[in-house]
Amino acid sequence: MRVVASCCVAAVAACGLVVVAQQAPSAGVPQFRATTEIVHLDVSVLDSKTRRPVQGLTAADFTILEDGTPQPVVAFSAVEVPPPVAPTARWMREVPVDVATNQYDGRRLVTVVIDDATVGGTLATRKSALAAARRVIDGLGPTDVAAVVYSFQNRRGQDFTSDRARLHAAIDRLGSGIEGRISADPDAGSGGANDITASASPVGKLDSDTYMGGCVCGVCSIRVLRDVAEALRSEAALRKIIVYVSTGLTVDWTQKGQCGGRQLDEIQRTFQAARIANVTIYTVDAGGLRVETGLGGPVEYLRVMADNTGGRPIINHNAPEREVPRIFAENTSYYLLAYALKGARPQGDFYRRLEVKVNRPDVEVRSRKQFYGPPVKPADAVEESSRVKTLEHAITSILPAREVNLRVHAATFGEASKPGHASVTIVLGVDQPLLDSPPDVNGRVTEHVSMLVHAFGADGTSRAVQNQNATILMRPEQGGRAVFEVLARIELEPGPYSLRIAAGSRERDKIGSVVIDVDVPAFRDQFSMSGMLLTATPSPRAAPLDALAALVPVVPTARREFPRASRLGAFVRLYQPAASRDVSLVWQVRDAQDKSLTAQRQHLPPEAFARTKSVDLTPAFSLDGLAPGQYVLTLDVTYERRVTSRHVRFTVTP
Numbered sequence: 001m002r003v004v005a006s007c008c009v010a011a012v013a014a015c016g017l018v019v020v021a022q023q024a025p026s027a028g029v030p031q032f033r034a035t036t037e038i039v040h041l042d043v044s045v046l047d048s049k050t051r052r053p054v055q056g057l058t059a060a061d062f063t064i065l066e067d068g069t070p071q072p073v074v075a076f077s078a079v080e081v082p083p084p085v086a087p088t089a090r091w092m093r094e095v096p097v098d099v100a101t102n103q104y105d106g107r108r109l110v111t112v113v114i115d116d117a118t119v120g121g122t123l124a125t126r127k128s129a130l131a132a133a134r135r136v137i138d139g140l141g142p143t144d145v146a147a148v149v150y151s152f153q154n155r156r157g158q159d160f161t162s163d164r165a166r167l168h169a170a171i172d173r174l175g176s177g178i179e180g181r182i183s184a185d186p187d188a189g190s191g192g193a194n195d196i197t198a199s200a201s202p203v204g205k206l207d208s209d210t211y212m213g214g215c216v217c218g219v220c221s222i223r224v225l226r227d228v229a230e231a232l233r234s235e236a237a238l239r240k241i242i243v244y245v246s247t248g249l250t251v252d253w254t255q256k257g258q259c260g261g262r263q264l265d266e267i268q269r270t271f272q273a274a275r276i277a278n279v280t281i282y283t284v285d286a287g288g289l290r291v292e293t294g295l296g297g298p299v300e301y302l303r304v305m306a307d308n309t310g311g312r313p314i315i316n317h318n319a320p321e322r323e324v325p326r327i328f329a330e331n332t333s334y335y336l337l338a339y340a341l342k343g344a345r346p347q348g349d350f351y352r353r354l355e356v357k358v359n360r361p362d363v364e365v366r367s368r369k370q371f372y373g374p375p376v377k378p379a380d381a382v383e384e385s386s387r388v389k390t391l392e393h394a395i396t397s398i399l400p401a402r403e404v405n406l407r408v409h410a411a412t413f414g415e416a417s418k419p420g421h422a423s424v425t426i427v428l429g430v431d432q433p434l435l436d437s438p439p440d441v442n443g444r445v446t447e448h449v450s451m452l453v454h455a456f457g458a459d460g461t462s463r464a465v466q467n468q469n470a471t472i473l474m475r476p477e478q479g480g481r482a483v484f485e486v487l488a489r490i491e492l493e494p495g496p497y498s499l500r501i502a503a504g505s506r507e508r509d510k511i512g513s514v515v516i517d518v519d520v521p522a523f524r525d526q527f528s529m530s531g532m533l534l535t536a537t538p539s540p541r542a543a544p545l546d547a548l549a550a551l552v553p554v555v556p557t558a559r560r561e562f563p564r565a566s567r568l569g570a571f572v573r574l575y576q577p578a579a580s581r582d583v584s585l586v587w588q589v590r591d592a593q594d595k596s597l598t599a600q601r602q603h604l605p606p607e608a609f610a611r612t613k614s615v616d617l618t619p620a621f622s623l624d625g626l627a628p629g630q631y632v633l634t635l636d637v638t639y640e641r642r643v644t645s646r647h648v649r650f651t652v653t654p
Contacts, residue, residue, distance in 0.1 A: 038074070041337045042239055042278055043356050044310075044366040046330060051312070053333035054363055055080075064339050065355040075338040081108060081141050081239075081331065089594035091632045095647040096163045098532075099429075099558050100516040101407045102400035108239040108331060109160065109399075110146040111228050112136050112167075114174060115246035117152040117215045118298075119286045126174060128320060129245045129286040133171045135321040136243050137164055139328045150174075151224040151246075152215055155459050159498055159515055160399060166517055217259035218249040219266050225281060225305070226270040231398040233277030239331055240279045243324075244305065247287040248298025267305075274309040278368035281309040282327050288318045310366040391452040391502035394513040401502065404512030405431040408501055409558040411531025413551055414523035414575050414614075415491065422520045423551055425533065426453060426488040428503060429540070429558040434474065434482045435507055444473045448506040449543075451486050456498045463497065466490040470543040485540050485558060487547035494522040527583070527639040528575045532646040534633075535569035536562055553616070561651045564623050572617045572635055572646060579609035585637045587619050592630050626652045 041064065045054040059076035087093040112133050119129040133148070140146055140162075148158040148170035158170035215221065225244060232240045255261045274281060283302040292299050299315050306313040312330065314323040337356070356367040394401040407429040415421040428451055435445050453466040468488035486503065496519050504511035521528055533556035540557050548555070554571045562568060574583060587600040600619055608615050617635070628651075635646045 038338050038340055041356060041367050043335045043337055045358050046364045048362045048364050051330055055333050061359050062337055063357040064337060067353050071339040073337055074340050077336040079334050079336060084141055088592050091590060095632055095649055096165055098648055099407050099409045099560050100514055102402050102512055102514040103405060107143040107145055108241060109232060109235060110144055111149055111242045112146060113149045113224055113242055113244045115151045115221045116174060117221045118247040125247050125286045130171060130174055131321040132245050132284045132324060135324040137167045139325055149224060149228060151221045217262050219262055221246060221249055222266040222270055226273045229273035229277045229279040232279055235399060239334055241331060242279055242281045243284060244281055245284045245286055248285060248301045250298060251296045251301050253296050271308050275369040280311045281305055282311040283313045284320050285315040289316050391504060391511060394502035394511045395454050395500045400515060401511050401513040403510040406512040406514040407558050408514045408516050410499055410516050410518045411533055412520050413530045413573060420522055420524050421491060421493060422523055423489045423491050424518055425548055427556050427558040428486045428501060431481060431483050434480045444475055447472045449486055449503060451488060451503040453488060453490050454500045455490060455492055458496045464490055464492055472543055485542040487542055489548055489551060492520050494520050523575055526578050529637060529644050530573040532648050533571040534648060537567040561653055562623055563653050564626060566623050567620060568623055569620045570633060574615045575613060576609040577613050579606050579613060581606060581640055583637060583639050585635060588634045589621060590632050623652050628652050628654050
């Protein structure tokens with residue numbers, strides 16, 4: 001499958017249930033002294049009768065027990081997840097954000113697991129599964145991040161993203177089903193997850209349609225949950241939810257049949273993984289209302305999977321999607337607690353039992369039941385571990401590395417020298433504390449940055465790799481921040497890609513990574529259009545300035561917030577190889593009430609394309625007259641009565 005694989009690669013290194021607090025703290029997450037080892041706990045407190053979150057608790061209301069011994073709460077924070085905001089303009093609902101970031105502070109991580117090993121058997125179950133999964137995506141809050149995972153053919157899946165359109169597209173790829181490929185013969189195939197290859201992306205390394213004998217005993221339907229939980233266990237300060245859409249499995253609880261032992265072993269391992277990672281599993285039955293007799297039925301399986309992980313089973317319902325909002329209602333409010341490890345730690349791996357109590361009656365407390373502690377490293381080993389931290393390792397993580405704040409924009413352009421091929425421009429924004437180094441005679445501090453871009457295709461395999469180095473000369477920004485952008489490009493053939501990007505500098509032992517999806521067109525049609533770049537005056541610091549010079553005549557930015565004093569520019573390239581038709585276009589800026597504030601119209605005759613078969617568009621807009629708020633810049637191009645559009649959202653600040 002796609003979303004689980006990073007656990008197999010990165011779990012040993014993650015061990016993130018115990019964190020060393022010398023890393024840069026996230027906003028809203030408690031901060032600690034550099035040498036203190038802290039255990040973070042994400043705790044839900046629900047009313048036992050209504051299952052609604054209990055709000056208004058303080059640190060004094062909680063008791064943390066480690067192996068039965070009370071531990072002082074050293075940090076506490078109440079988290080309130082904002083509900084989805086109704087858009088005031090149509091574009092606010094339909095136009096996705098075109099810049100990806102690696103900052104997930106205060107968010108919920110929602111993984112929609114579609115059990116295509118079971119739900120694809122009939123048109124009715126497929127329809128029910130699709131409706132439920134779509135309702136999950138529609139219920140995401142403004143700060144939530146989600147992924148779509150398939151139990152059997154996960155090349156249909158989608159990495160963690162806030163792009164609702166891509167999540168819906170992944171759900172809509174649910175196929176006609178492979179229910180008949182679930183085998184009761186333990187010897188029919190490997191019975192394990194798909195082969196892991198070094199060239200596969202973290203979300204593409206497992207894909208159980210490579211089983212030689214299919215989904216043996218239905219184990220892939222169970223294992224997907226364990227793998228997702230294990231992959232998420234290093235994210236200690238985020239709410240983690242799995243919504244498991246399935247028709248369930250017939251389970252031999254007696255272990256007397258051919259599959260009983262294998263199924264029960266996988267179920268127990270899944271419960272263990274969910275407890276360690278503090279992952280809650282909600283099950284949604286796509287099988288509709290049905291009556292079971294005896295033990296081991298599919299509905300009972302779905303109930304057991306939810307009840308043992310703190311979730312809610314949505315079962316025996318002909319319209320289960322109507323119950324999905326309750327999942328989000330239970331997770332709108334929770335608490336972040338932390339305690340400090342004390343005393344000598346064991347030399348090897350160790351587990352500790354955890355229990356969180358609340359001094360309120362009639363409440364249900366959900367939190368991690370145990371944590372895994374990594375072995376103590378000798379002092380000399382710490383330095384060596386620091387040296388071997390690489391950009392490649394950061395890219396293998398299921399979620400971006402967040403030691404360095406990153407944002408990235410990617411846009412596609414046709415390659416004049418390679419018809420049918422394209423280059424993707426990459427602008428990586430970096431925001432981090434200024435280096436504590438003596439400035440030069442001009443008051444500047446030098447930083448040497450390395451960036452790795454790894455492109456993975458829709459099947460999860462590696463398609464291209466690009467390295468970029470940049471030397472940044474910085475002066476302190478307001479607040480002592482080093483804010484700059486690194487420019488790069490990568491050549492790709494047509495198709496959808498996931499670009500996984502990591503960056504770090506020679507001067508500091510911190511790395512960040514970020515993921516952005518991009519669709520590369522063929523640029524072979526009679527008419528096509530590049531992506532849209534934004535420029536700004538004054539412009540952010542960027543390097544190397546010649547990285548994109550051979551492709552575009554501007555220095556783009558990944559910033560999407562601009563002061564009113566700025567001047568905003570855009571760049572788009574139109575391609576018309578035949579140079580035989582008129583092209584008309586209009587640029588517009590629309591506000592949050594969908595009012596058009598400015599419009600620039602242009603007509604291009606065929607001869608405008610005659611020399612280079614392309615035309616560059618470089619409009620500029622003053623932001624002086626715009627009130628602070630959200631806007632969208634839109635380009636509509638009409639060619640032979642067909643309209644092709646590009647949109648970029650941006651925010652104006654005072």
